Amino acid sequence: MTLMVQKYGGTSVANVEKIHHVARRVIRAKEAGNELVVVASAMAGETDRLIQLAHSASDDPMPREFDSLVSTGEQITVSLLAMVLNKLGHKAKSYLGYQVKVLTDGDYKKARILKIETSQIKEDLKKGYIVVVAGFQGVDKKNNINTLGRGGSDTSAVALAAALEADVCEIYTDVDGVYTTDPAIYDRARRMKKVSYDEMLEMASAGAKVLHPRSVELAKKYGVPVYVKSSFNDEGGTLVTKEDKDMEKEVVSGVTYDRDQAKITVIHVPDRPGVAARLFTPLSDENIPVDMIIQNASIEGYTDLTFTVSRKDIKQVRKLLEESGKDVGASGLQFDENIAKISIIGVGMRSHAGVASKMFATLAKEGINILMISTSEIKISCAIEAKYTELAVRVLHDAFGLEQER
Amino acid sequence: MTLMVQKYGGTSVANVEKIHHVARRVIRAKEAGNELVVVASAMAGETDRLIQLAHSASDDPMPREFDSLVSTGEQITVSLLAMVLNKLGHKAKSYLGYQVKVLTDGDYKKARILKIETSQIKEDLKKGYIVVVAGFQGVDKKNNINTLGRGGSDTSAVALAAALEADVCEIYTDVDGVYTTDPAIYDRARRMKKVSYDEMLEMASAGAKVLHPRSVELAKKYGVPVYVKSSFNDEGGTLVTKEDKDMEKEVVSGVTYDRDQAKITVIHVPDRPGVAARLFTPLSDENIPVDMIIQNASIEGYTDLTFTVSRKDIKQVRKLLEESGKDVGASGLQFDENIAKISIIGVGMRSHAGVASKMFATLAKEGINILMISTSEIKISCAIEAKYTELAVRVLHDAFGLEQER
Numbered sequence: 001m002t003l004m005v006q007k008y009g010g011t012s013v014a015n016v017e018k019i020h021h022v023a024r025r026v027i028r029a030k031e032a033g034n035e036l037v038v039v040a041s042a043m044a045g046e047t048d049r050l051i052q053l054a055h056s057a058s059d060d061p062m063p064r065e066f067d068s069l070v071s072t073g074e075q076i077t078v079s080l081l082a083m084v085l086n087k088l089g090h091k092a093k094s095y096l097g098y099q100v101k102v103l104t105d106g107d108y109k110k111a112r113i114l115k116i117e118t119s120q121i122k123e124d125l126k127k128g129y130i131v132v133v134a135g136f137q138g139v140d141k142k143n144n145i146n147t148l149g150r151g152g153s154d155t156s157a158v159a160l161a162a163a164l165e166a167d168v169c170e171i172y173t174d175v176d177g178v179y180t181t182d183p184a185i186y187d188r189a190r191r192m193k194k195v196s197y198d199e200m201l202e203m204a205s206a207g208a209k210v211l212h213p214r215s216v217e218l219a220k221k222y223g224v225p226v227y228v229k230s231s232f233n234d235e236g237g238t239l240v241t242k243e244d245k246d247m248e249k250e251v252v253s254g255v256t257y258d259r260d261q262a263k264i265t266v267i268h269v270p271d272r273p274g275v276a277a278r279l280f281t282p283l284s285d286e287n288i289p290v291d292m293i294i295q296n297a298s299i300e301g302y303t304d305l306t307f308t309v310s311r312k313d314i315k316q317v318r319k320l321l322e323e324s325g326k327d328v329g330a331s332g333l334q335f336d337e338n339i340a341k342i343s344i345i346g347v348g349m350r351s352h353a354g355v356a357s358k359m360f361a362t363l364a365k366e367g368i369n370i371l372m373i374s375t376s377e378i379k380i381s382c383a384i385e386a387k388y389t390e391l392a393v394r395v396l397h398d399a400f401g402l403e404q405e406r
Numbered sequence: 407m408t409l410m411v412q413k414y415g416g417t418s419v420a421n422v423e424k425i426h427h428v429a430r431r432v433i434r435a436k437e438a439g440n441e442l443v444v445v446a447s448a449m450a451g452e453t454d455r456l457i458q459l460a461h462s463a464s465d466d467p468m469p470r471e472f473d474s475l476v477s478t479g480e481q482i483t484v485s486l487l488a489m490v491l492n493k494l495g496h497k498a499k500s501y502l503g504y505q506v507k508v509l510t511d512g513d514y515k516k517a518r519i520l521k522i523e524t525s526q527i528k529e530d531l532k533k534g535y536i537v538v539v540a541g542f543q544g545v546d547k548k549n550n551i552n553t554l555g556r557g558g559s560d561t562s563a564v565a566l567a568a569a570l571e572a573d574v575c576e577i578y579t580d581v582d583g584v585y586t587t588d589p590a591i592y593d594r595a596r597r598m599k600k601v602s603y604d605e606m607l608e609m610a611s612a613g614a615k616v617l618h619p620r621s622v623e624l625a626k627k628y629g630v631p632v633y634v635k636s637s638f639n640d641e642g643g644t645l646v647t648k649e650d651k652d653m654e655k656e657v658v659s660g661v662t663y664d665r666d667q668a669k670i671t672v673i674h675v676p677d678r679p680g681v682a683a684r685l686f687t688p689l690s691d692e693n694i695p696v697d698m699i700i701q702n703a704s705i706e707g708y709t710d711l712t713f714t715v716s717r718k719d720i721k722q723v724r725k726l727l728e729e730s731g732k733d734v735g736a737s738g739l740q741f742d743e744n745i746a747k748i749s750i751i752g753v754g755m756r757s758h759a760g761v762a763s764k765m766f767a768t769l770a771k772e773g774i775n776i777l778m779i780s781t782s783e784i785k786i787s788c789a790i791e792a793k794y795t796e797l798a799v800r801v802l803h804d805a806f807g808l809e810q811e812r
Contacts (some may be wrong), residue, residue: 016463056422057425057491058493062489065488065489066489068480076459078474081461083467083475087464094471094474
């Protein structure tokens with residue numbers, strides 16, 4: 001028998017009617033002879049409502065209480081889904097993080113899963129139950145509720161699939177797969193039938209919102225095949241899986257963009273050891289991720305340091321840098337929130353030369369100035385002025401011929 | 407140091423503003439030098455919303471899932487209250503049933519508390535925390551969530567007070583104490599300063615809605631002094647405590663009424679052993695409580711059996727009796743939903759004669775016909791036509807001089 005983990009996001013379970021729809025899809029898979037473990041998110045809007053409630057109680061809600069509060073969203077969905085499955089004639093049982101149990105590391109609001117106990121779930125599956133598990137939540141070793149951060153239910157699903165050694169993990173969402181770029185921006189975007197873990201990871205980190213990066217990391221680590229499908233129709237789907245020969249033939253698989261970027265320049269800092277550490281340590285201490293970093297050539301012992309952060313962190317970054325910038329003798333700070341990051345991704349880059357220059361030339365031809373560049377083995381990212389985002393996506397998609405099925 | 411358990415009901419925590427109000431009251435008690443454990447209910451309306459959600463998912467929601475769903479109401483309140491306490495400068499921590507843990511017997515929707523672990527709470531209190539505990543919920547030994555039934559948060563509070571050997575348990579509600587009768591029906595109702603556990607128990611069972619009967623049983627068993635107070639002002643309050651000499655001086659302490667009654671007569675049943683058992687066993691098998699029971703004198707080997715049940719059970723009772731009534735050879739069934747139960751309660755009855763006859767005479771004088779009578783050591787109840795409810799309450803209150811402070 002095939003063991004299948006299915007995950008349904010907030011829009012798929014937005015109300016009781018949609019939960020019925022999900023239940024029927026689950027039952028179809030069960031009746032096709034699969035064992036079913038279903039992970040569900042909070043009903044669309046519910047998590048936002050709970051977060052708002054927390055902020056009306058306190059400007060700075062305690063993380064422990066915040067997690068206990070917002071985790072009720074998934075608790076509501078899973079009990080409703082179990083009720084509906086039961087009503088439709090199928091034995092079902094819902095589990096919360098502590099009931100499974102999903103052991104997490106105690107880092108509130110962005111915890112990592114350490115271990116998942118599977119004995120209870122396996123026992124229920126053997127008895128013919130459909131097991132419904134609350135996504136997004138776990139408990140630390142002192143039984144405090146931890147949440148996994150936004151999109152954490154994807155991670156719950158993949159981690160469960162790994163722990164249960166499931167044959168497949170299906171992620172149901174409101175799009176029918178992973179596209180070469182955002183179809184909302186470019187109508188020539190093409191759904192990929194298959195994408196490698198590494199490409200998916202880079203795409204997720206570079207702004208594609210289909211899967212949570214942590215879930216892709218886990219899927220890669222444990223070799224879990226992940227299907228991204230639409231919960232609203234039966235067409236399409238994208239398989240996220242191990243790299244194969246076919247994938248390498250494509251130089252570039254996708255173009256992504258990320259508008260949630262801000263650029264900061266620390267002007268005229270002394271070019272000597274320890275300066276970068278002095279500037280960036282306060283940011284990492286506050287868990288603020290820094291993305292692209294460039295340093296100008298040094299002139300007369302001085303240089304400028306430019307980097308990007310998520311736009312939401314900009315206030316805090318400004319505060320921290322005003323202090324550390326003074327310490328290192330910088331002459332000033334420059335902030336630019338009108339930027340975007342455009343990335344091209346593909347495992348084929350490893351074996352194909354000239355990809356970067358083709359990207360730069362394509363952007364240059366449209367008069368798009370490149371503000372910063374960063375590269376990884378299978379990704380090239382450029383920071384550009386935000387107003388060129390859509391244009392850049394379209395011309396790069398065309399330049400690398402992504403609309404063609406290969 | 408005094409250890410105090412305070413319980414706040416749904417209307418006291420109906421929104422974030424009211425939760426602030428509760429927090430300030432808690433802090434006042436803490437700053438007066440008490441250790442504080444606070445039990446909170448779901449925000450007013452929330453439990454009803456969740457029940458409605460359950461019934462929109464299924465006509466007959468599975469009890470296990472139902473309990474998991476509705477227990478989120480208290481989870482939301484306690485995390486918000488802990489956040490607010492923290493914002494106001496006091497260390498606070500919220501606990502759910504499984505975190506405490508509150509061990510229950512596995513009887514979904516009306517579970518009983520078997521045991522409460524106190525080590526974690528005591529440790530937090532020692533560190534200066536205000537401990538906030540979700541009312542209404544516990545977990546059975548397999549970690550399934552159980553709820554305690556409507557009004558169960560009172561029981562949570564008293565059980566916690568008993569387990570922690572607290573000095574006092576304060577129940578905050580929307581009235582400022584226990585009255586000689588319902589002030590909404592009779593403006594001469596007087597707040598009692600003190601009432602015995604037994605009287606409170608009879609009052610709660612006879613329709614007074616201030617305290618959950620199970621909580622009074624527990625308070626009596628463990629000798630927990632319970633103060634009923636208003637969360638909206640500092641006046642008044644009623645102490646529920648051990649019986650003392652003063653209480654015995656009063657013949658009658660209170661008059662209660664219960665309109666949620668229906669009367670059933672099983673007509674012309676053979677008067678022989680086993681008949682009553684055949685009629686009532688199916689009801690007790692379905693957990694339907696039967697209140698008053700009377701049997702007419704037997705005429706030629708036949709009798710009529712009359713009893714009352716809660717009005718909400720009437721449909722199910724009819725179904726069960728149509729079958730069992732036929733079995734025992736009854737000639738028919740009569741149903742009357744237009745009745746009410748009026749009770750007078752007082753520990754003084756034990757040592758005062760003539761209380762019952764005074765009650766009957768008082769009702770007779772107003773032309774109120776008594777349909778059924780039942781008595782306990784400290785209570786006399788009469789079923790009457792529902793339309794006389796208010797009149798009966800007023801004349802009995804006057805007849806026993808309850809408006810006068812004694």
